[in-house]
Amino acid sequence: MASETSPGIVDRVQRFVEEHKTAVLIGTGVAVALGGAAYYASTSGSDRDKKKKSPKPPKKRKSVKDADGPILEERKPKAEQVPDEEEAVAPTPEALAAMSLEERTTLAASYKSKGNAAYSGKKFAVAARLYTLAIDVSPKPEPVYYSNRAACYVNMTPPKHDLVVQDCDEALKLDPNYVKALNRRAMALEGLHRYIDALRDFTAATILNKFTDQNAAQSVERVLKKLTGEKSAEILLKREPRLPSFTFISAYFAAFRARPLPDVGDAPTTGDSTLLLALQALAAEDYPHAVSFVNEALAQDISSEAHRAEALNLRGTFKFLTGDVDGAKADLQESIRLAPAFTQSLVKVASVHMEQGDPTKAFECFDEAIRQNPDDPDIYYHRGQVLFIMSEFADAAENYTKSTELDDGFVFSHIQLAVAQYKGGNLANSMATFRRTLKAFPTRSEPQNYYGELLLDQQRFEDAVEKFDRAVELEKLKSPPNVLPLVNKGLALYQWKQDVGAAERCCAEALRLDPECEAAVATLAQLSLQQGKIERAVEMFARQAELARSEPELASALTYQYASAAQLEFMKNYPSMAAELRSMAQNMA
Missing domain, CATH: 1.25.40.10 (Tetratricopeptide repeat domain)
Known part of the structure; x- marks a missing residue:
């Protein structure tokens, strides 16, 4: 759902890409014809x-x-x-x-x-x-x-x-x-x-042709699409399932309220005990062990259908996080069959349907979850997330409000309410909601970070950086920390002062703390393009492709990787044009 990462960070990195994409000059719509003269070949001479x-x-x-x-x-x-x-x-x-x-x-x-x-x-x-x-x-x-x-x-x-x-x-x-x-x-x-x-x-x-040839530019787009489609399919076919970054996983699980451990009684089976180990590892944010334990538990003698449903819920969640959408759906649906009132599995199946582009099925899952337990605040929060994705901001805000009425202590419901109000054009209400949230959750970094994103969107750069700094300080109290505030700070410094060095240092520090933070990698790739460091940009886009969780994310990263690599090849083949190419990029940016 939308809150599995900071609700603005992916959008804002993408916006950064769009605003500065002319640095790539070709690919993903970058090679836009700047004039009306189409190119026609002629055999009358060179x-x-x-x-x-x-x-x-x-x-x-x-x-x-x-x-x-x-x-x-x-x-x-x-x-x-x-x-x-x-x-x-x-x-x-x-x-x-x-x-x-x-x-x-x-x-x-x-x-x-x-x-x-x-x-x-x-x-x-x-x-x-x-x-x-x-x-x-x-x-x-x-x-x-x-x-x-x-x-x-x-x-x-x-x-x-x-x-x-x-x-x-x-x-x-x-x-x-x-x-x-x-x-x-x-x-x-x-x-x-x-x-x-x-x-x-x-x-x-x-x-x-100085980007005046629309036919050639369209051909670039066409070939890039074929190339990335072919390469994406090859990579996904050979790629072993693996977990995404710690930042991504922790943000995903943070979007669900904590639940008590299942009661396995005084004489748990081996499978029950292993399931408890998996859930304890999950609570400790030890995700690799959580995966290992839950797989073992499901191969052992779990004592009840309710406990097995719990294990299938967890395994299905990890399959979803590794990009195995069909496997996730199968596990979650089996969890629901064993425990129809297990609303979290229903909510997670809804997210799988959204991943597959089927919002109708997603809302059917939410309706069934409400029939099973109308007082579960998670249902309304995640239904709000789906509505948010669909840009139904007023309806999303209504669901976030319902979630907070049922449980006022879940910080993300308050944050998402403020973001939905902002997206819906209610600036005053949004800022007021954020101020109340900051006061109610003074030790949480998330309100500081998300509020900073909205301030940055308003180009209130100094205030935004202050909020990101506060979020970074609060995250330092955790081990490991969430690094998204660092990436946000880097973007803010670049947009505010054009300080590429400071932005790169923020992203580098984020990667030191979380080497698989895709947002940091994507931002560094774009910053490299801005400086004409095409070789480094190609490396970073390749790394982004490695980290991509889904086929669309992989295709996007590969598009920029191959587009940048083609530009690099041009500069090698036409060294006398390299300076002119950089000049064109600066004039177009």
Whole structure:
């Protein structure tokens, strides 16, 4: 639910990403076209050739398209202009040797012109042969000949992607800035499912065209989606289930009120005793042992259905936290079958349904829980969380209020009420609720941290940092502490003073205390981008992918990782453009 981490920290890191995403320049919507000029490929010459020539535009043109858009813009040729294959006769080696360089250049241009006419007539095999002749007779290699022949291979049925790549390789050896060849090679690489290489080329084309090419930018998005989808599936298939960060787990369990240990009597079974060990480890925040013990308990002789339901509830919770949503649902539903009045299992199944995008089923679980025990305050708190996620802030606030009426001592109900009031536009009520909460819970860090987030949202930077500092001090009394206030402080210092160093130190300290804090890793990755430390950003995004709990989180991290890596590759391949690229990033940010 929304409170499993600080309700603002994930949103605020994402907002930080969105506000500064132009530092990545490509990917996840970053490579946005800044002008209206779409890019059209042409076989009339390379980009440098086109600058030298200024032919008068014909009155009426028809174009044949390839992957880049209209590839040729020629007048419709007369019938005799479209050569037959037998017309394409190569000169003998002796005849070629007798020609001057000028004559060979003229002949090559003639073959190219005939190739253009054949291409316009959709005689792609004929055109490819003519461009081959142009390549063979030309006294010096011309990139446009290779690029034009690649365009023919693109349009054949089926497309000859391997030959497209080979020809574009040759064209780009001769002219690394040949954007048309980059785009054609990228399309062929995409057709070969070589998505990383395709992303490299589409990224280079986008940057070389100064982000004015909407087609290339859209291609970046398309290939990134394919790439991250493929890689996410591979990673999730091979990944062993593992627990997320201590910060995440502790925040999740803190969202449920403490319950007494089950009464196992004077002569507990082995399974009962192991279950108690699991619940005691949970209370001590020793999560690895809690997992181990509950798995053992369920393999042993638990004495009653109620105790077994308790064990299934705990194991299902840990499965949910490791991303095993189907396994979590199975355990929690079995827990409910054994103990229909066990409302916590019903509430947790509701969260599983939300994870699967089914709010209707989630609300059915809440309704059943209320039928079983209408006085359980946890039901209303978590139903409020679902409503909060759905942006139904007034209804969420009503549920939080009901939760506090049933149990006034649960700090998160008060905090979430204040946040819902704020999101609903009731600023005065929200601030008043927070002030009351701060007074009622002076030793808890959470009200300080969450209040600081709302102050930061109002750009009251100094007040926000003060609250985060207070939250950090209170967390130091715990072992281990919750590190989210440190991450929040880092973000606040960056937004307030543009103090990248201070922000990095806060996040580094958070990672020292909790090496798997995803929010700290994500923030450091973005800060690295801001400073042009692309290699470090790629490393941090890779680390974020390792920590991702769900497929959407993994796909998001991989998107930024591969987008940043493609930019890094561009800077290596085009070192003279590196400074200009950084300048563009600063101007766009």
